[in-house]
Every structure is written in C-alpha cells, then in structure tokens.
Amino acid sequence: MSKSEFYDVLIVGAGFAGVHQLVNIRKLGLTAKILEAGSDLAGTWFWNKYPGARVDSPMPIYQFSDPDLWKDWTFSEYYPDWKEIQAYFQYVDKKLGIKQDVSFNSRVVSAHWDDSVDRWTVTSEDGRIFRAQFLSLCTGIASKYHMPEIKGIDKFKGEVHHTSRWPEKYDFAGKKVGVIGTGATGVQVIQELAPVVAHLTVFQRTPNLALPMKQRKMSAEEQQKLKDEWYTILFGRRYQTFSGFPHDLVPKPIAETTVEERALMFEDLWEKGGFHFWLGTYAELFTNQKFNKEAYAFWRKKVRERILDPELQEKLAPMESPHPFGVKRPSLEQKYFEVYSRQNVTLVDISKNSIEEITPNGLKTSDGVEYEMDVLVLATGFDMVTGGITSIDIQGQDGISIKDKWSDGVRSYLGVASATYPNMFWIYGPQSPSSFTNGPSSIELTSEWIINCVKHMKENGISSIVPTEEAQYAYSELVNQLGSVGLWNGAKTSWYLGKNIQGKKTQMLQFPGGIPTYAKLCNESAAKGYEGFDLKRTGA
Numbered sequence: 172m173s174k175s176e177f178y179d180v181l182i183v184g185a186g187f188a189g190v191h192q193l194v195n196i197r198k199l200g201l202t203a204k205i206l207e208a209g210s211d212l213a214g215t216w217f218w219n220k221y222p223g224a225r226v227d228s229p230m231p232i233y234q235f236s237d238p239d240l241w242k243d244w245t246f247s248e249y250y251p252d253w254k255e256i257q258a259y260f261q262y263v264d265k266k267l268g269i270k271q272d273v274s275f276n277s278r279v280v281s282a283h284w285d286d287s288v289d290r291w292t293v294t295s296e297d298g299r300i301f302r303a304q305f306l307s308l309c310t311g312i313a314s315k316y317h318m319p320e321i322k323g324i325d326k327f328k329g330e331v332h333h334t335s336r337w338p339e340k341y342d343f344a345g346k347k348v349g350v351i352g353t354g355a356t357g358v359q360v361i362q363e364l365a366p367v368v369a370h371l372t373v374f375q376r377t378p379n380l381a382l383p384m385k386q387r388k389m390s391a392e393e394q395q396k397l398k399d400e401w402y403t404i405l406f407g408r409r410y411q412t413f414s415g416f417p418h419d420l421v422p423k424p425i426a427e428t429t430v431e432e433r434a435l436m437f438e439d440l441w442e443k444g445g446f447h448f449w450l451g452t453y454a455e456l457f458t459n460q461k462f463n464k465e466a467y468a469f470w471r472k473k474v475r476e477r478i479l480d481p482e483l484q485e486k487l488a489p490m491e492s493p494h495p496f497g498v499k500r501p502s503l504e505q506k507y508f509e510v511y512s513r514q515n516v517t518l519v520d521i522s523k524n525s526i527e528e529i530t531p532n533g534l535k536t537s538d539g540v541e542y543e544m545d546v547l548v549l550a551t552g553f554d555m556v557t558g559g560i561t562s563i564d565i566q567g568q569d570g571i572s573i574k575d576k577w578s579d580g581v582r583s584y585l586g587v588a589s590a591t592y593p594n595m596f597w598i599y600g601p602q603s604p605s606s607f608t609n610g611p612s613s614i615e616l617t618s619e620w621i622i623n624c625v626k627h628m629k630e631n632g633i634s635s636i637v638p639t640e641e642a643q644y645a646y647s648e649l650v651n652q653l654g655s656v657g658l659w660n661g662a663k664t665s666w667y668l669g670k671n672i673q674g675k676k677t678q679m680l681q682f683p684g685g686i687p688t689y690a691k692l693c694n695e696s697a698a699k700g701y702e703g704f705d706l707k708r709t710g711a
Contacts, residue, residue: 186214385444
C-alpha cells in the first residue's frame, strides 16, 4: 500500500483558482498541495493550445489582482493568447514558488470522506494517497472535454484532433481540413486555419452570434500608464458589476427609453468591442423578448455587412435568430465572418443535413454528400461546469458519489459546497456565477470566501463544515427561479443549461443573478456564523 501524504488542504487543479488557493492557504500558516493532471501550471491554458486560442477578457483584469504580481508584468496584446497566459503563470511561479507545492501528472480519481476523523482520502491515477482536512476543487468549468460519438470515426485514415488535446507539432498547410463545431473554440481555430489549408470545410449546427473582439497590441508604456492610473480602480470595480468586468448592465427599463437612445447605445457598445454589446447594454436583454430581438437585428445588420453572399448571410446571420441573443456566452472574433468568403472554405449546415458517419476518407452527411479531408478537427467543447467534478469518484458522509447525487440535477449551497460533502469546496463551478463573468473576478471572490471560512474554522476549533439539506434546497431553488425569469431556455444546445451533453439534466448550471447579488448571499451567510451550514467542533 502506498504511503499517505498529509496536508491541511488538498487542491485539485493548477489554474487561476488553484494557485490563488495555494498562495492564500500558505498565508494562514497551513500546509497545502495542488494535484494537477497536466505537466505544468495554467489550468485550461495548459490544455487548450490550438491555433488562435486566447482569452475573451481584456488583459487589465485577466490576471491576479495582487499588486506585487501585476506591477512587474506586461502583456503584449489586449486579449492575450494561450502562450502569454502560460508565460504569465511561469512568472507567477518565479515570484511565489508555486511549483514546489504542486504534484504534476497527478490526475485525481477518487476522494472519500471519513466522518470519524473529519478527513478526506484522495487517490491519484498513479496510486498515490493523500489525506487532508479540506478538499478544494479547482477543476474549472471546462476540464472534461467532450468527444462526440460519431459512426465510423475509428475508421478514418487521416488525423483526428480535439481542440483541447492539440498536437505539439502540426502542419496543415496544403491539407484538406474539416472542423466540427462553431462555438468559441471553433471560431478561433477556423479563423487561423482558413488561410493556410488547401481547403477548410466547417460543419455548423448553430450560427455563432459572435462579437467583434477589437484586438490590439499593448505597449509597455500604455500598460504602465494604466497601472499608475487605473489598475487599482479596475480591480476594485470587479465586485460591483454584474459580470466582474468594468462595464455593467444598465438597469433603466426599456419602456423608459427611446428607439433613438437605444440605437445610439448599440452603436457605441459595438465600437467598443468585446463584451460591451452583451454585458454593457440594458439588463432587459435577458428578460425582454422584444428588446432582445431588437438587439439581434442590430447584430445581424452589422454582420451581414461583412458577408457578400446572400446564402452565407442566411447561414451565418439568419433573419430569424437561432436563439435569443446573449443566452449563450458570445464568442469574440477578429475575422471570422470574412473567412467564409474565401474560395477554399465551405460551410455545411448540419442542422439541415446532419452528420451521418465518418468515412475512411472524410465525412458523409444525411443528404449523401461526402466531404473529403486529411484532418478532422473536433471543436466539440466540454462537459461544461460539472464534468470536472463528476469525473472524480467523490463520496461524502453517506458514501454516495456526487455523480450519482447530481444525476437528476445539480444541488449546492452558495455555488461553493454540497450537502453530505463536508470540508469540500469548489471554485468557478456549478451554481456559481462562473461564465456569466470574467473568470479571475469570480474566482478570486469565491476563493477569498473559502480562505476566510477555513481561517474562521481554525481559529474557533471547528473541524468540519457542511451545508444543510434545507439551505441547499433553498439556494438551488433560487438559482432555478432566477434562470426561469430569463430567456435562457430559448437556446436548444446551450451548455449553460447542460443541453450540449446527451442525457444531462436540463437546468441552469450557474448563478445568473450577477456578482454583487452572489457576493451578498455568501457574505451574509459568513456574517451570521456561516448560516446554512452545520459546524462540528473539534472533538465533538
């Protein structure tokens, strides 16, 4: 039997959340270890290295808010790519010595709670055993990539690559390439591959209502000016807005606005780029169908101006919206819509002619057409939000796995913990604000709350904390109620609702009420002695 390793806190995942947890657990004088499946830091940016992979949040706030870290770091672009994010994590490691407390190539396969000693026993894929009082799941919302079941894929003679497991070395120049999927990943990789391949065939199920990124280079001088004048304000602003971005939704009722006022706002937000058109407009975008259609009509007009062919216009920006605008996280694009006007690009609408099978030489659709290719790229996404947690055999007080518990729907308290799983927290996961927000904004908020909870427990002789069933039910119902108010169900394949994975229960998987409301709920619980939790005293 392997010798156990003992820590106060075990952290699963070495991305933003895991590193933030480690740094702050150390400050409490406690021992911690990160278990990371990959061979280096950066979390999702370690795994996602496909051409064009980059963040959709601007660089001032897509980093840690600690001034000791941002004062000496400079990005080269407003929206950094995966290489710069990886370089940033290496910089953080040099400053703080993160890797000395990380066990790389350590995929966690099980975590079992022992109620008699208030400890977790965690086992990695290579058989190592770890024990700890606290378990912090920093697996993120996109750690379990989704491989669709497609007939004949094992018979394909060419290369098959999922975007989340991109090969270190590749050369697609002069090759015929097919891409399945036009989500955020698909948009990014399609933009990059189109100019270099012999022919690109894109298989689209749902048009992507992408927004202009407005990418630009950032000089060191410009960033220094931002640091001197704005960084402190920008980081402070994060917990004050719905999404953790500096801009915020406008609460003014649509009924009190004019057509002219809205048109001018749309134009201003569009020119600013990024998520301004999504998370800087009137809040009724998510609840008012008539206003939502007005926003879509503006988006459609802007996009169609960039597409010359009428048939492509209808495929990429149809007259009737495929779903309410903004109920899926919009992708940010730089040249996406122009790609389809290239002679070497074919767009196939698989909502009309579905994928029938992969053949040895390509892909056949239900209308009998076979598309030849040398390389097949699967931009098919992830088992979002829950997959990273349910892929681990986690058993709590009753010995029932969390995967089985959640088979009929996720239930949590405060989007941070679950009943019958004491001393287990997660960050940027189910029923937290997660992808309604800028990642680091949501991550630091939740991570700080967990750190303060652990500190409170240590100072007050509390050995375990676990949500009550009643509090969990009430919070989960609140998430469902907030979700039912909006237009979210209008998206047939939204991963916000778990609809992208066959057999997964349809429900709002994230807290849709915004960061300030979420923070208020969390802070009120803590202020009332962690109301909604059962606390067990040491030795009790």
